[in-house]
Amino acid sequence: MSRYLLVKLAEVLGAMLTVSFIVFLVLEANVEDVAVKVLGAYSAPDQRQAWLQENGYFDPFVLRYLRWLWNFVTLDWGSSTHYRVPILEILPQRLAATGILAGITLAIMVPVALILGVLAGMREGSAVDRGVSFFSVLTTSIPEFATAVFLSAIFVFWLRLLPGASTMLSGFSVTEMILPVSVLTLYSAGYLARITRASMVEAMRSPYVRTALMKGASTSRIVLRHALRNALIAPVTVVMLQIPWLLSGVIVVEVFFAYKGFGTLLYEAALNTDVYLIEACAMVSVVVVVATQLISDVLYRLLNPRIRFGDEPAGATT
Amino acid sequence: MSEASVVTVDRLTVALPRGADRPYAVEDVSLEVRKGEILCVVGESGSGKSILSAAVMGALPRGLKLAGGSVRFGGRDLAKLKGAELRAIRGNEIAMVFQDPMAALNPAIHVGKQVEEVFEIHTKIPAEERRARAMALMEATHLPEPARIYKSYPHEISGGQCQRVVIAMALALEPKLLIADEPTTALDVTTQAQILKLFNELRSGHHHGILFITHDFGVVREVADRVAVMRHGKLVEIGPAADVLDRPKADYTRSLIAAVPSLNPPPRTTDLSKPPAVTCTDLVAFYGPVKALKEVSLAIPQGSTLAVVGESGSGKSTLARTLIRLHEPGGGSIRVGGVDYTQLSGGELQKRRRLIQMIFQNPFGSLNPRRTVGDVLTRAGVLGGSSLQGAKARALELLDLVRLPREAFDRRPENFSGGQRQRISIARALAMNPEIVIADESVSALDVSVQAQVLDLLDDLQKKTGMTMLFITHDLRVAAQIADFIAVMRRGEVVEYGPARKVLKAPEHPYTRELVAAAPGQHAPTVEGAAE
Numbered sequence: 001m002s003r004y005l006l007v008k009l010a011e012v013l014g015a016m017l018t019v020s021f022i023v024f025l026v027l028e029a030n031v032e033d034v035a036v037k038v039l040g041a042y043s044a045p046d047q048r049q050a051w052l053q054e055n056g057y058f059d060p061f062v063l064r065y066l067r068w069l070w071n072f073v074t075l076d077w078g079s080s081t082h083y084r085v086p087i088l089e090i091l092p093q094r095l096a097a098t099g100i101l102a103g104i105t106l107a108i109m110v111p112v113a114l115i116l117g118v119l120a121g122m123r124e125g126s127a128v129d130r131g132v133s134f135f136s137v138l139t140t141s142i143p144e145f146a147t148a149v150f151l152s153a154i155f156v157f158w159l160r161l162l163p164g165a166s167t168m169l170s171g172f173s174v175t176e177m178i179l180p181v182s183v184l185t186l187y188s189a190g191y192l193a194r195i196t197r198a199s200m201v202e203a204m205r206s207p208y209v210r211t212a213l214m215k216g217a218s219t220s221r222i223v224l225r226h227a228l229r230n231a232l233i234a235p236v237t238v239v240m241l242q243i244p245w246l247l248s249g250v251i252v253v254e255v256f257f258a259y260k261g262f263g264t265l266l267y268e269a270a271l272n273t274d275v276y277l278i279e280a281c282a283m284v285s286v287v288v289v290v291a292t293q294l295i296s297d298v299l300y301r302l303l304n305p306r307i308r309f310g311d312e313p314a315g316a317t318t
Numbered sequence: 319m320s321e322a323s324v325v326t327v328d329r330l331t332v333a334l335p336r337g338a339d340r341p342y343a344v345e346d347v348s349l350e351v352r353k354g355e356i357l358c359v360v361g362e363s364g365s366g367k368s369i370l371s372a373a374v375m376g377a378l379p380r381g382l383k384l385a386g387g388s389v390r391f392g393g394r395d396l397a398k399l400k401g402a403e404l405r406a407i408r409g410n411e412i413a414m415v416f417q418d419p420m421a422a423l424n425p426a427i428h429v430g431k432q433v434e435e436v437f438e439i440h441t442k443i444p445a446e447e448r449r450a451r452a453m454a455l456m457e458a459t460h461l462p463e464p465a466r467i468y469k470s471y472p473h474e475i476s477g478g479q480c481q482r483v484v485i486a487m488a489l490a491l492e493p494k495l496l497i498a499d500e501p502t503t504a505l506d507v508t509t510q511a512q513i514l515k516l517f518n519e520l521r522s523g524h525h526h527g528i529l530f531i532t533h534d535f536g537v538v539r540e541v542a543d544r545v546a547v548m549r550h551g552k553l554v555e556i557g558p559a560a561d562v563l564d565r566p567k568a569d570y571t572r573s574l575i576a577a578v579p580s581l582n583p584p585p586r587t588t589d590l591s592k593p594p595a596v597t598c599t600d601l602v603a604f605y606g607p608v609k610a611l612k613e614v615s616l617a618i619p620q621g622s623t624l625a626v627v628g629e630s631g632s633g634k635s636t637l638a639r640t641l642i643r644l645h646e647p648g649g650g651s652i653r654v655g656g657v658d659y660t661q662l663s664g665g666e667l668q669k670r671r672r673l674i675q676m677i678f679q680n681p682f683g684s685l686n687p688r689r690t691v692g693d694v695l696t697r698a699g700v701l702g703g704s705s706l707q708g709a710k711a712r713a714l715e716l717l718d719l720v721r722l723p724r725e726a727f728d729r730r731p732e733n734f735s736g737g738q739r740q741r742i743s744i745a746r747a748l749a750m751n752p753e754i755v756i757a758d759e760s761v762s763a764l765d766v767s768v769q770a771q772v773l774d775l776l777d778d779l780q781k782k783t784g785m786t787m788l789f790i791t792h793d794l795r796v797a798a799q800i801a802d803f804i805a806v807m808r809r810g811e812v813v814e815y816g817p818a819r820k821v822l823k824a825p826e827h828p829y830t831r832e833l834v835a836a837a838p839g840q841h842a843p844t845v846e847g848a849a850e
Contacts, residue, residue, distance in 0.1 A: 207421040214375060215409035215487065216439050225435075229426045305471045306425055 008297065012290045019286045020072070022277060027275050031057040037273045038081050068279075077280045082272040087280045090265065095284065097168070098261035100253070102246035105184040110239055113189040114232075117196020121231065122223055126199050132197065136190035144187045148256045155288055166257040180257045184250060192238055201235040202242050203227040233303050240296030244289040322535040324495045324527030325374060325412075326350040330387035330397070332369055332378060332515030332551075343369040343382055344549040345679040351495060351527035356517065358530045358559070360536045361548035362574070362765035363736075367531045370548070375414060375528065376404045391495065410440045413488035417500040419480035423472040424602035424648055429483045430456070430468030436490040455486040459516060477630075485516065489526075498521070499531045506629035507792065511836035514540045522617035533765065535566055536839030539563055547571045565743065577770040581820045581837055588780075588802045592620040595655065595786035596641065596674075602642045602649035602791045603633075607670070610636045612810040613650065618754075618803070623780065623787040625801035625818070627794055627833070634790045638756045641788070643667065644676050655753065672702055675747035679759035681739035685731040691717075691742050694726035698749035709749070715743040719782070720775060730833050741775065748779065758790045773800050794837050 034057065035048035043051075052058060054206070056217055071077070077087040120132035139147075156164040156179075166176040203209060204227050212226045247262060254263035262281070269277035332344040344366040351357045361367040373376050374389050376396045389396040392411070400406070408414075418420040423432055433452040437443045443451070449468075456464040474481055481501060488496055498517070502510040518541055521528060532538060537543055538559070545562040547554040547570065555568040566572045594617040603611035610633050613691045628634040632793040637767060639645040641652060643659065652659040654673065663671055679686040685694060692713055699709025717724050720741040731739055740760060747755055757776065761769045778785055791797050797804055797818070804821040804827065806814040814827040825831045 069821060077730045089515060208424040210377075211414075211416065211422045211484070211487075212424070212435075213377065213408070214414040215436050216405040216407070217409075217435070218405060218439075219441070225427075226424050230424070304426070 004301075005261070005298075008294055012294055014078070015290055016283075016286050019071075020057060020069060020283060021065065021072075023279055023282045025069055027279055028064070029061070031197055034275060036292055037275045056167040064120075070179070072283060074278075079181060080274050080277045082268065082274040082277065091262075091277075091280055091284065094260060094262045094265040097259070098247060098250065100172075101175070101177070101180055101250065101254075101259065102243065102260055105181050105188070106239070106243070107248060108181065109185040109189045109192065110183070113192035114196055114235060116189070117235065118200050118223070118228065118231070120193070121197040121200025121204060122227075124204065130163060132193055136194045138190070139186045140190035140194070142187075144183050145252050145256060147183045147186050148179070151182055155179065164257075166259040168260065176257075180250075180253050180259055183253050184246065188245075190243055192235060192242070195238050196231065196235045200231040203231040206230070229303060233300060236299050236303060240292045240299070243292040244285065245301040247285065247288050322352040322354070323350045324353050324391070325396075325529070326390045327370070327374065328390065329389045330370070330373060330389060331385040332366075333383045333385040335381045340550060342366075342385065342551050344373060346387070347548070347551075347553045348387075348548050349553065349556055351529050353494075353527050354521060354525050356521050356528040356530050356541050357544045357546060358532060358542035359546045359548060360532055360535065360538055360574070362533060362767065364549040364550070366551035367533075367548050368499055369413075369551075371499050371529060371531050374495075374497060374686050375408065375412060375779070377575065387713045389838065409436050409488075409493075410491045411493055412497065413491075413493040414494045414643060415481070415484050415488050415496065415501045417499040418504045419484050419501075420472055420477055422484055425472055427471075428469050429472055429475065429480070430464075430470075433483060433487045433490060436487055440491055451490070452486070455490055458489070459483075459486045460512075461486070475811045477505050477832055478511070478512060481505060481509075481513055482516070485513075485520075489520070495529065496526045497531070500533065501530070502537060503533070507794070507807060507838070508629065508832055508836045510537070510838065511540075514838065517541050531841075534838060535563070535575055535766070536837065539839045540841060541656065547574070556604050558819055576768060577767040578839065579766075579770070579773070579793070579799045581795055581798050581822060581834065581840070583798045583801070583822060586802055586818075588622045590619050590622055590802060592622075594618055594653075595620040596788070598650065599653075600650035601637070601647055601652060602639060603636055603645055604648045605636075609648075610810050611640060611648075614807075614810075615650075615839040616805055616812065616815065618786050618788060620786055621754075621780065621784045622802040623789055623800055624803045625789040625791060625797035626805045626807055627791055627797045628807035629792060629833075631809070632807040634792075634807050635758055636810075637807070638676070638788065639789050642671060642676060642756065647798050661694065673752055674754045674756060675742050675750050675752035677740070677747050677755065677757045679762055681736050681743055681763065682731075684743055685739060685746075687731055690728055690730055691722075691734075694731075694742070695727075695745055695749045698746050702750035703742070711816045712749060713745075716748055719748070719779065720745045735768075737764050737772060740764060740772055744772075744775065748783065748785075752785060754788065755788045756788045756790070760766075760789075761794065761796060769796070770799075794822070795832055795839075805814060 028100055031052055032048070035052050036043070039048055056064065075088065079086050080090065083090060116132045120129040123129060152164055155162040162178055163176050166180055168176060207228055209222055212222045217226070250261065251263035251267050253259070254261045255267055265277070266281045268279055320445060327347060327349050330344055330347045331342055334341060334343045347370060347391055349357065359367045359370060369378070369382065373384065374396060376399055378384065384397050388398070423429055430452055432730065433455060434448045437448040437451060453464050453468060456467060461467050461479060461482050467475055467479065467483070476563050502513050505513060514537065517528065517530070520526060528654050530541060542559040544557065545559050545621050546556040546564065554570050555562055555566065562571060563575065563831040566575060597617040600613040601611055601615070602609065614637060616624065626634045626637060636645060640647050649658070656672065657670065659670065692710070693715055695713035696706070696709045699712050700706060704712060712726055714727060717726055722738060722741050722745070726734070726742070731742065734742065761772050764772060773796065776787065779785065788799065789800055803816065804818045806821065806827065808829050814821055814825060815832045821830060822834060825834055
């Protein structure tokens with residue numbers, strides 16, 4: 001297992017280095033551009049030259065990349081040109097805010113979707129199955145900005161039960177959390193429920209479930225002991241793919257509800273061509289993506305004894 | 319109903335859903351299984367034998383309905399029992415052994431725990447004793463190192479060992495009735511022989527009644543006390559094994575038995591003096607670090623047939639794949655018609671590959687379902703270098719040649735049975751005008767009667783076209799019927815290679831002797847413990 005983890009970690013590092021190089025290439029290859037972005041469009045040309053000279057921008061590209069990478073590793077992330085504060089002062093708190101949003105969403109969405117999926121897959125073709133499938137297709141097919149508009153129309157403007165913005169200006173507020181979490185849950189639960197259902201249906205049709213049936217096992221034993229563990233393998237992978245999505249894919253929801261999270265930060269950084277902030281956000285995203293992939297691989301192996309630690313599974317990717 | 323009867327099936331009828339090819343899956347079948355005997359139910363695919371066993375377990379597949387009759391077991395009608403009552407009987411008084419043992423065990427639970435579960439479900443035995451009894455059962459089914467196997471997952475032990483675990487599980491509570499549905503079909507022949515021996519032991523030891531479903535008359539001969547033959551859902555014939563096997567009353571039984579390939583090779587008239595069409599010398603192939611072919615050297619004279627026989631994992635399919643360079647050889651040479659096949663590349667390889675054609679095992683997977691048969695054959699002909707008109711005319715000829723009606727030209731593969739599809743696959747291979755045909759387990763998925771026809775067809779085609787054939791099979795009996803030469807493979811090596819008759823009648827290598835001895839159908843079961 002430790003050997004497996006070492007190999008995996010090496011792969012993860014490789015992936016991160018590759019992405020960091022691409023990010024740097026895209027944003028800092030053209031030094032003139034960087035100067036314009038940092039000093040503003042109205043800065044004088046000799047002012048830019050002086051700034052570039054001063055910050056070592058005329059050094060060879062590879063040297064600049066390595067220096068940048070080293071700064072990133074040593075947590076010297078520079079300052080945001082838009083907010084005029086060190087990036088380390090805003091990014092962690094925004095990440096935490098999104099973490100809370102994503103965490104609550106996962107805590108609600110995963111159990112709901114798994115239970116619905118398992119109930120539906122247990123008895124293929126039953127009323128429950130049809131109901132869950134209908135609900136899943138419906139919620140997945142409505143994009144999150146549409147759900148956000150519908151839910152706001154109902155709960156904010158019509159029933160006047162919930163606040164329309166989730167700025168959290170006066171500290172953490174549960175009522176402000178409800179709408180963004182609902183939108184995200186509705187959008188992602190359907191998909192997970194469908195994957196779980198398909199996986200459960202397959203398990204329930206398998207010869208080993210027939211064996212259990214022929215041993216005289218009750219339905220609850222068949223589901224809990226025999227089908228569930230094998231059926232959970234695919235959904236676990238999906239959940240782990242949804243975590244990075246929740247982190248950066250929630251831009252729409254965060255912006256819609258004016259929630260001060262990682263998504264809004266990335267959105268604003270992009271709008272204001274805040275080079276260093278974009279770089280930092282991109283690197284943080286990469287870390288989250290590869291970390292969840294790593295966890296997902298380990299969980300996958302724990303659930304599926306056919307893949308032992310140390311073997312390379314066929315088609316494994318990072 | 320006799321005293322010793324364990325289960326009595328009386329005029330059982332199971333209805334198929336509307337739109338099926340016949341109204342009943344099982345029609346008016348009556349039979350009984352007696353204590354201490356093995357009743358074999360034999361039939362080809364679609365005969366209703368598996369539905370019969372499911373009905374006895376009270377577990378008809380979805381869509382099938384009981385339309386009449388009863389299954390009496392200890393004073394109860396199994397066909398009428400529901401939920402909890404059935405569960406109390408299953409695994410306890412009636413137990414089942416399945417076809418594919420690896421798939422029948424839960425991949426995520428230690429096999430020992432799965433044996434233990436039977437006690438957990440039906441008894442209140444404390445955990446420690448459960449474990450001890452599971453261990454004892456695993457020992458009784460001759461599993462080596464039960465303690466290690468107990469803590470193994472199904473994928474960590476062999477197929478034969480999995481089947482022993484399944485049997486241990488079935489025997490846990492000394493069931494009165496044991497139902498075995500094709501329990502050896504997925505196993506290698508030497509493993510099959512051991513499992514059949516275990517069944518014979520059970521018959522004489524445990525006082526169960528055993529209902530044994532199989533398609534293989536060889537297996538029937540090894541284990542049956544009595545035999546029931548089924549066809550199209552109906553019982554054709556039932557009686558003591560000796561009567562049914564050696565003095566069958568029904569024509570159908572007679573034709574089925576006649577179709578079973580025998581280990582005795584029929585006399586062959588192939589001219590073996592021609593120069594070799596294929597010669598491979600010290601052929602080596604690797605899968606990663608694993609050497610799957612170890613210096614294999616073989617030669618097949620033009621117009622003759624070499625059968626490569628081996629169990630799963632012996633490298634026989636790798637040999638076929640390496641010969642046509644679907645798998646790149648790791649060393650050695652392949653000479654086809656004087657050209658070193660291993661040195662070819664690009665267009666030259668494409669051109670030469672046409673001369674070697676392959677017929678695959680699964681006739682359902684190897685034909686494109688979206689193309690008509692004519693399309694498939696014509697395209698193959700065009701790829702083989704004919705004009706479109708020529709290829710079309712040739713396609714019709716080929717249909718005649720493989721004894722399919724010419725109407726087949728415009729139909730899609732879905733309209734044909736397994737045997738017919740395999741004929742189409744053969745026609746497709748021949749459409750390229752190959753010099754060499756490789757048949758990889760091409761008759762393994764077919765029923766015996768169809769198998770015999772396809773073997774006959776291949777033989778006939780060889781005489782007509784002079785093609786050279788490499789025939790890969792796990793079944794020594796099939797090899798005996800078609801081969802001029804036999805090569806026996808084991809763990810990537812050719813252990814014995816020679817004229818078919820010599821290999822079968824005077825095998826030199828101990829492994830060949832083992833294979834010949836394990837081929838089912840040569841020994842009748844010992845009579846002790848048979849039904850009175």
